[in-house]
Amino acid sequence: xxxxxxxxxxxxxxxxxxxxxxxxxxxxxxxxxxxxxxxxxxxxxxxxxxxxxxxxxxxxxxxxxxxxxxxxxxxxxxxxxxxxxxxxxxxxxxxxxxxxxxxxxxxxxxxxxxxxxxxxxxxxxxxxxxxxxxxxxxxxxxxxxxxxxxxxxxxxxxxxxxxxxxxxxxxxxxxxxxxxxxxxxxxxxxxxxxxxxxxxxxxxxxxxxxxxxxxxxxxxxxxxxxxxxxxxxxxxxxxxxxxxxxxxxxxxxxxxxxxxxxxxxxxxxxxxxxxxxxxxxxxxxxxxxxxxxxxxxxxxxxxxxxxxxxxxxxxxxxxx
Amino acid sequence: xxxxxxxxxxxxxxxxxxxxxxxxxxxxxxxxxxxxxxxxxxxxxxxxxxxxxxxxxxxxxxxxxxxxxxxxxxxxxxxxxxxxxxxxxxxxxxxxxxxxxxxxxxxxxxxxxxxxxxxxxxxxxxxxxxxxxxxxxxxxxxxxxxxxxxxxxxxxxxxxxxxxxxxxxxxxxxxxxxxxxxxxxxxxxxxxxxxxxxxxxxxxxxxxxxxxxxxxxxxxxxxxxxxxxxxxxxxxxxxxxxxxxxxxxxxxxxxxxxxxxxxxxxxxxxxxxxxxx
Numbered sequence: 001x002x003x004x005x006x007x008x009x010x011x012x013x014x015x016x017x018x019x020x021x022x023x024x025x026x027x028x029x030x031x032x033x034x035x036x037x038x039x040x041x042x043x044x045x046x047x048x049x050x051x052x053x054x055x056x057x058x059x060x061x062x063x064x065x066x067x068x069x070x071x072x073x074x075x076x077x078x079x080x081x082x083x084x085x086x087x088x089x090x091x092x093x094x095x096x097x098x099x100x101x102x103x104x105x106x107x108x109x110x111x112x113x114x115x116x117x118x119x120x121x122x123x124x125x126x127x128x129x130x131x132x133x134x135x136x137x138x139x140x141x142x143x144x145x146x147x148x149x150x151x152x153x154x155x156x157x158x159x160x161x162x163x164x165x166x167x168x169x170x171x172x173x174x175x176x177x178x179x180x181x182x183x184x185x186x187x188x189x190x191x192x193x194x195x196x197x198x199x200x201x202x203x204x205x206x207x208x209x210x211x212x213x214x215x216x217x218x219x220x221x222x223x224x225x226x227x228x229x230x231x232x233x234x235x236x237x238x239x240x241x242x243x244x245x246x247x248x249x250x251x252x253x254x255x256x257x258x259x260x261x262x263x264x265x266x267x268x269x270x271x272x273x274x275x276x277x278x279x280x281x282x283x284x285x286x287x288x289x290x291x292x293x294x295x296x297x298x299x300x301x302x303x304x305x306x307x308x309x310x311x312x313x314x315x316x317x318x319x320x
Numbered sequence: 321x322x323x324x325x326x327x328x329x330x331x332x333x334x335x336x337x338x339x340x341x342x343x344x345x346x347x348x349x350x351x352x353x354x355x356x357x358x359x360x361x362x363x364x365x366x367x368x369x370x371x372x373x374x375x376x377x378x379x380x381x382x383x384x385x386x387x388x389x390x391x392x393x394x395x396x397x398x399x400x401x402x403x404x405x406x407x408x409x410x411x412x413x414x415x416x417x418x419x420x421x422x423x424x425x426x427x428x429x430x431x432x433x434x435x436x437x438x439x440x441x442x443x444x445x446x447x448x449x450x451x452x453x454x455x456x457x458x459x460x461x462x463x464x465x466x467x468x469x470x471x472x473x474x475x476x477x478x479x480x481x482x483x484x485x486x487x488x489x490x491x492x493x494x495x496x497x498x499x500x501x502x503x504x505x506x507x508x509x510x511x512x513x514x515x516x517x518x519x520x521x522x523x524x525x526x527x528x529x530x531x532x533x534x535x536x537x538x539x540x541x542x543x544x545x546x547x548x549x550x551x552x553x554x555x556x557x558x559x560x561x562x563x564x565x566x567x568x569x570x571x572x573x574x575x576x577x578x579x580x581x582x583x584x585x586x587x588x589x590x591x592x593x594x595x596x597x
Contacts, residue, residue: 146552
């Protein structure tokens with residue numbers, strides 16, 4: 001059960017499970033429907049989801065074709081918001097920023113594979129302690145650790161620049177220099193997500209039958225060869241899953257950026273993510289029509305990237 | 321390679337070295353935060369960095385309450401987390417149960433539509449959600465922060481998956497005894513779903529406690545904001561009082577850290593189930 005929900009195949013589309021057969025039996029014995037009872041169970045949730053999620057999606061689509069007046073009221077302007085995205089240079093810049101951020105955070109996956117293969121060695125002492133240490137950053141509040149990292153990155157007295165100074169290197173003002181700022185934020189993103197990747201990959205690793213490693217050992221394969229020949233190929237479903245999750249959450253980058261840099265940061269235009277532009281347009285500039293169009297763009301990019309990954313998975317993911 | 325083949329002991333030493341150094345690096349920002357929260361502002365800004373304060377400044381933690389709206393923000397965070405957890409546990413488990421084990425018209429289509437929401441990024445609901453809260457006059461209230469979050473397509477899916485895996489016998493026995501579906505659900509099935517409920521509780525606590533974007537949108541006063549919003553807005557006014565910032569951020573994440581350390585296995589299993597954050 002635990003791993004069933006972990007595996008990528010079962011996550012997007014629920015497969016009818018064991019419970020399906022008994023339900024067939026029940027149908028013969030009793031009436032075809034459970035009457036109005038089910039509605040008592042589902043109506044509060046279905047209505048709530050309809051009001052707060054489904055209908056808003058429809059509205060957002062509509063808003064993306066409108067212009068919002070300063071004194072309220074909306075005007076239908078067709079595709080203007082979408083056309084504006086093509087001439088707005090902050091959009092491609094922010095897509096690039098989000099991609100760079102995502103690529104840096106993706107580097108956490110090979111690191112997690114190596115760490116997991118060390119932690120999951122049979123009988124390794126302190127394995128639980130190691131899991132705890134690596135997992136802690138994942139559950140910390142981004143708004144809180146963002147402040148801590150801001151201090152760590154401080155250009156004048158932060159420990160990073162002090163350390164670089166030992167080697168005669170003058171460190172930059174990390175969170176306020178374009179280029180460095182994105183790198184600084186992405187490193188924190190990697191730090192936060194490593195624990196999650198490790199948990200998923202460790203679970204995948206425990207599924208691999210130990211006999212495979214024993215057989216390989218008898219054939220004289222060393223640990224490196226076992227890692228390359230058995231561990232990595234059999235982990236590809238888990239790696240695929242964390243890749244999907246990392247890309248989707250990478251395109252949701254907001255919290256760390258907002259907290260580590262702040263609204264007034266002059267390096268923000270060169271560092272901002274799509275979600276940050278969405279927030280800025282919708283709630284600071286009050287240009288909700290344009291913001292809605294940017295929301296649709298985010299949806300389209302995530303959908304395309306996810307579909308693309310499912311498409312190419314056949315080439316590298318091994319389902320046993 | 322031949323070396324690693326030779327001695328299992330020897331190669332485990334290398335594994336321990338890598339894991340211990342890496343693990344220390346992972347928590348070092350938090351250790352730094354703890355030391356700085358106990359230092360003076362001058363010690364924070366000194367180079368080389370302070371390893372341990374000359375005199376431990378415990379009062380920094382008390383000062384947090386007087387120099388910012390920490391008390392009210394903590395209350396807001398606790399309140400929204402508790403309400404969301406109770407709401408989701410009740411609503412998602414009931415709906416998940418019905419979708420897993422009951423039959424009614426349009427069940428399949430409704431479920432398909434609800435589940436499709438899980439993959440939609442939140443930017444597609446935020447603007448209309450904000451308008452709903454604004455029209456209800458709920459901006460800057462706990463109700464406004466909480467309202468959309470007590471409903472969850474993801475929580476429904478999680479609970480449905482869990483109920484589908486439970487055996488039929490107990491349910492059938494209870495029904496034959498004349499229990500109505502409510503009684504069957506609350507007395508028989510819900511207790512059996514404890515593991516699934518734990519996963520839902522843990523995920524909801526994490527999301528709710530740490531969430532920033534939505535509360536940032538619906539709160540504009542320091543008193544009505546939760547800790548995540550309060551901390552991220554603090555930078556301007558208290559930007560130079562680093563020990564207070566460190567103490568405040570430490571206290572803001574402490575409850576989650578304590579929860580994790582007390583229930584590590586449950587938390588990791590719950591996150592493993594969650595898939596998406």
